[in-house]
Amino acid sequence: MDENSEPNNLPEFKLDAKQAQGLLSFFRSLPSDSRAVRFFDRREYYTTHGENAIFIAKAYYGTTTVVRQLGTGSDTLSGVSLSKSMFEIVARDLLLERKDHTVELYQGSGANWRLAKKASPGNFSSFEEVLFATNEMQDSPVIAAVSANFQESGCLVGLSYIDATGRVLGLSEFLDDNHFTNLESALVALGCKECLVPPEAAKSREYRQLIDVLSRCGAMATERGKADFKARDLLQDVGRLVKGPPDPTRDLLAGFGLAAGALACIISYTDLLGDESNYSSYTIRRYDLGSYMRLDSAAMRALNVMESKTDANKNFSLFGLLNRTCTAGMGKRLLHVWLKQPLLDISEINCRLDLVQAFVEDPVLRQNLRQNLKRISDIQRLVRSLEKRKATLVHVVKLYQSTIRLSFIRDGLKQYEGEFSSLINERYLSNLGVWTDDDHLNKFIGLVEASVDLEQLENGEYMISSSYDSHLSDLKKEQESLEQQIRSLHQKTADDLDMAVDKSLKLEKATQYGHAFRITKKEEPKVRKQLNTHFVVLETRKDGVKFTNTKLRKLSDLYQKVLEEYKDCQKVLVARVVQTAASFAEVFEGVACLLSELDVLLSFADLASSSPTPYTRPTITPSDAGDIILEGSRHPCVEAQDWVNFIPNDCKLVRGQSWFQIITGPNMGGKSTFIRQIGVNIMMAQIGCFVPCDSATISVRDCIFARVGAGDCQMRGVSTFMQEMLETASILKGATDKSLIIIDELGRGTSTYDGFGIAWAICEHIVEAIGAPTLFASHFHELTALAHDRHCGIANYHVSAHIDESNRKLTMLYKVVEPGPCDQSFGIHVAEFANFPESVVALSRKKASELEDFSPVTATTSGCKRKHGDQRRQSDDVRRGVDRALEFLKKFAELPLEGMDLKRARERVRSLKEDLRKDASSCRWLQQFF
Numbered sequence: 001m002d003e004n005s006e007p008n009n010l011p012e013f014k015l016d017a018k019q020a021q022g023l024l025s026f027f028r029s030l031p032s033d034s035r036a037v038r039f040f041d042r043r044e045y046y047t048t049h050g051e052n053a054i055f056i057a058k059a060y061y062g063t064t065t066v067v068r069q070l071g072t073g074s075d076t077l078s079g080v081s082l083s084k085s086m087f088e089i090v091a092r093d094l095l096l097e098r099k100d101h102t103v104e105l106y107q108g109s110g111a112n113w114r115l116a117k118k119a120s121p122g123n124f125s126s127f128e129e130v131l132f133a134t135n136e137m138q139d140s141p142v143i144a145a146v147s148a149n150f151q152e153s154g155c156l157v158g159l160s161y162i163d164a165t166g167r168v169l170g171l172s173e174f175l176d177d178n179h180f181t182n183l184e185s186a187l188v189a190l191g192c193k194e195c196l197v198p199p200e201a202a203k204s205r206e207y208r209q210l211i212d213v214l215s216r217c218g219a220m221a222t223e224r225g226k227a228d229f230k231a232r233d234l235l236q237d238v239g240r241l242v243k244g245p246p247d248p249t250r251d252l253l254a255g256f257g258l259a260a261g262a263l264a265c266i267i268s269y270t271d272l273l274g275d276e277s278n279y280s281s282y283t284i285r286r287y288d289l290g291s292y293m294r295l296d297s298a299a300m301r302a303l304n305v306m307e308s309k310t311d312a313n314k315n316f317s318l319f320g321l322l323n324r325t326c327t328a329g330m331g332k333r334l335l336h337v338w339l340k341q342p343l344l345d346i347s348e349i350n351c352r353l354d355l356v357q358a359f360v361e362d363p364v365l366r367q368n369l370r371q372n373l374k375r376i377s378d379i380q381r382l383v384r385s386l387e388k389r390k391a392t393l394v395h396v397v398k399l400y401q402s403t404i405r406l407s408f409i410r411d412g413l414k415q416y417e418g419e420f421s422s423l424i425n426e427r428y429l430s431n432l433g434v435w436t437d438d439d440h441l442n443k444f445i446g447l448v449e450a451s452v453d454l455e456q457l458e459n460g461e462y463m464i465s466s467s468y469d470s471h472l473s474d475l476k477k478e479q480e481s482l483e484q485q486i487r488s489l490h491q492k493t494a495d496d497l498d499m500a501v502d503k504s505l506k507l508e509k510a511t512q513y514g515h516a517f518r519i520t521k522k523e524e525p526k527v528r529k530q531l532n533t534h535f536v537v538l539e540t541r542k543d544g545v546k547f548t549n550t551k552l553r554k555l556s557d558l559y560q561k562v563l564e565e566y567k568d569c570q571k572v573l574v575a576r577v578v579q580t581a582a583s584f585a586e587v588f589e590g591v592a593c594l595l596s597e598l599d600v601l602l603s604f605a606d607l608a609s610s611s612p613t614p615y616t617r618p619t620i621t622p623s624d625a626g627d628i629i630l631e632g633s634r635h636p637c638v639e640a641q642d643w644v645n646f647i648p649n650d651c652k653l654v655r656g657q658s659w660f661q662i663i664t665g666p667n668m669g670g671k672s673t674f675i676r677q678i679g680v681n682i683m684m685a686q687i688g689c690f691v692p693c694d695s696a697t698i699s700v701r702d703c704i705f706a707r708v709g710a711g712d713c714q715m716r717g718v719s720t721f722m723q724e725m726l727e728t729a730s731i732l733k734g735a736t737d738k739s740l741i742i743i744d745e746l747g748r749g750t751s752t753y754d755g756f757g758i759a760w761a762i763c764e765h766i767v768e769a770i771g772a773p774t775l776f777a778s779h780f781h782e783l784t785a786l787a788h789d790r791h792c793g794i795a796n797y798h799v800s801a802h803i804d805e806s807n808r809k810l811t812m813l814y815k816v817v818e819p820g821p822c823d824q825s826f827g828i829h830v831a832e833f834a835n836f837p838e839s840v841v842a843l844s845r846k847k848a849s850e851l852e853d854f855s856p857v858t859a860t861t862s863g864c865k866r867k868h869g870d871q872r873r874q875s876d877d878v879r880r881g882v883d884r885a886l887e888f889l890k891k892f893a894e895l896p897l898e899g900m901d902l903k904r905a906r907e908r909v910r911s912l913k914e915d916l917r918k919d920a921s922s923c924r925w926l927q928q929f930f
């Protein structure tokens with residue numbers, strides 16, 4: 001927007017001097033809170049003030065010309081106005097996208113304002129009507145609280161959370177390393193949007209690591225006082241919230257210390273007990289870190305799991321690709337959860353896969369179910385409104401319209417006669433049968449059909465039908481009789497005045513006068529005499545003369561009275577219907593779960609069968625048995641881009657043979673895509689989805705670790721190299737032989753020597769100490785010597801490219817071919833391909849060949865050309881150097897420095913250093929450090 005122009009939809013500020021002064025004094029009295037954006041509700045529009053106003057002006061209007069000054073002289077306050085729709089957009093962005101502010105809404109006038117609503121990214125239930133007035137609720141906010149007890153070798157973490165949409169309280173306690181690896185995967189799996197932390201978070205070094213984890217997970221950190229983390233009345237509080245008998249809750253809480261304190265903190269922060277509709281509606285559970293595949297934020301990014309604002313289209317992310325859900329909101333929310341929580345239990349995975357297979361094999365059933373699911377509203381949220389007593393007849397009718405679809409869904413599923421009919425029966429039909437019977441939702445249908453005037457829905461009117469209640473029906477009859485009498489009087493008056501009814505003599509109903517006759521000003525002289533004698537003129541305006549008489553006034557007053565009574569009676573009856581509808585809440589919750597699951601599984605089936613090359617059902621084996629064999633595998637998101645003609649590749653991670661794979665090849669050759677696609681395929685399989693492969697066998701992975709690209713580290717003040725090392729350190733600490741490791745271009749952020757040494761040492765550590773299947777894409781071709789070294793289970797692959805020597809045209813083949821490293825240099829060809837000037841290309845060639853003669857390890861791909869023996873010698877040199885350096889570091893770490901005086905400590909360190917220097921004389925790699 002032009003700096004000087006103002007947006008068209010900017011509401012005009014209408015504050016007089018007194019109001020402005022009142023606001024000014026109120027605003028100044030508010031406690032300062034840099035994260036709060038405060039809005040003032042002015043009925044038709046909203047305003048925001050002070051620094052908030054400047055922030056909103058810049059961030060959302062793109063100009064500060066929208067800022068107004070209230071007050072006079074030195075006592076002024078900035079202000080910006082927002083229309084209702086702009087307010088909704090801003091609130092959505094602050095709470096759902098940016099997740100770095102809290103929002104407060106004040107109501108009142110002059111100097112009297114009160115805080116009406118408050119929301120934060122993890123706790124916005126009071127703002128739901130604003131946030132989702134016109135948009136679906138696609139994700140559920142989860143708020144967590146963390147308390148940690150630091151010990152020498154790590155820490156004990158107490159985590160608890162509240163999922164207000166699913167109405168779950170969760171607790172977990174676990175040991176963690178100082179990178180909070182376990183906590184990070186739990187926060188990712190829960191989709192935590194905000195996390196409460198103790199006050200020392202800002203000061204202590206250990207807690208700063210925690211804040212870093214929260215920022216990586218996109219969760220806002222909110223500090224709470226120490227006293228809030230005390231579980232004093234927790235048992236009593238939780239007892240009120242949780243449904244069912246108290247004993248299991250008491251037993252569960254007794255097993256927690258830190259997490260119980262954290263739970264107490266969230267309950268008070270979210271003021272759950274302040275809303276009675278929360279009572280007896282929650283379930284409480286222990287969250288087990290080992291229930292789902294663990295994914296940290298780096299893996300979520302590397303595998304493009306969730307949508308990002310920068311995605312060029314929806315198929316860029318797995319969520320966007322899989323999201324073909326059609327129920328309003330519910331299916332999307334469940335898909336979000338499933339993507340964050342891939343399964344580990346083979347029978348659960350197979351159960352989902354069976355259902356997907358059933359839907360893939362029966363397109364007619366799929367089509368039929370979709371048609372009906374499309375008409376299903378967000379039952380979960382509608383039920384929530386019923387329970388909160390915020391529901392109207394509109395909510396009840398939406399529930400009714402969804403409910404009548406259930407019998408079609410049930411009948412559709414009954415038609416299925418394939419291999420999985422008993423599963424469909426057990427999982428869906430038996431429940432649907434009970435829920436839709438005469439004791440449950442058929443009763444609800446009966447209630448709505450008897451009570452609501454369904455014919456009026458077409459006119460957008462939601463009314464109780466008059467036949468539902470005898471009093472309402474009497475009032476309706478009375479109203480109709482009065483209408484009839486008024487109509488007759490209208491006719492009689494027209495006859496008396498010798499005017500055509502409606503055409504000349506109109507009958508109107510206005511708020512001010514009730515029923516009245518109206519004629520045009522032109523006709524008035526014709527009947528003036530009668531008007532003066534038999535009628536009372538109410539008003540003479542341009543559009544005509546309004547008049548009445550005693551009879552009409554009497555009838556009109558009576559009509560108004562009956563109408564008011566009718567409305568009151570409607571209100572009472574609506575409240576009764578809403579209350580009765582709320583008694584079906586539990587059944588509706590079951591229905592919501594079933595339908596959202598069906599919705600997501602149908603989406604999986606749709607994607608599997610509509611892709612140009614259909615997906616396949618993976619075979620799943622336990623994590624300690626079987627290999628990972630993906631034949632003809634593709635990256636689902638890259639494949640779905642219009643401009644890509646995807647080349648499938650095989651990946652065979654075989655224990656003891658090719659469990660660790662080094663992938664080399666030219667830039668842009670498809671290395672990253674290949675290694676990521678293996679991670680994506682495995683993850684898809686474990687959420688119960690078919691995979692983009694010709695055939696797939698997958699040994700279940702408990703964790704995917706990924707280190708690809710430097711991400712947003714610069715923005716967080718961490719160097720690329722440091723970020724790389726931090727991510728790698730957490731892989732080395734957390735991975736086991738049941739995990740999958742994906743590493744791309746490690747060591748790019750430092751010197752070639754260091755980078756290669758680190759890459760080598762890490763590969764060795766993964767192979768020898770961790771034993772996880774690993775895909776390691778690297779530009780260090782010398783790494784491929786690892787396979788010839790003392791290790792087994794390492795295989796080298798390279799992506800191929802073709803250079804047509806006649807015209808020097810470079811073609812990427814994107815084929816990951818076995819065996820060995822690439823046998824050609826492509827770096828300079830790629831430069832040529834990118835139209836580098838000829839002189840630069842020629843000089844590059846010259847320098848590259850000089851470097852080959854001189855350097856033991858080079859960063860260019862020219863190393864590939866060297867003779868194998870030469871390459872082995874250099875790799876040996878680095879490997880010995882790294883081993884020796886690690887030994888030095890180990891000895892150094894073991895020195896009991898705290899117990900030594902300075903002189904002795906210096907002597908010991910000097911002696912270690914001298915030993916290292918001596919050994920470096922026979923190792924070129926080590927020499928660089930002296």
Ligand SMILES: Nc1ncnc2c1ncn2[C@@H]1O[C@H](COP(=O)(O)OP(=O)(O)OP(=O)(O)O)[C@@H](O)[C@H]1O
Pocket residue numbers: 638644645646647648665666667668669670671672673674814815
């Ligand atoms: N199997 C494939 N079939 C078709 N196109 C592919 C395939 N793999 C990758 N590509 C295309 O090639 C581009 C580059 O791939 P990728 O980033 O994986 O290469 P890379 O070898 O990791 O490159 P660099 O070393 O420069 O990071 C991708 O954006 C994609 O468009």
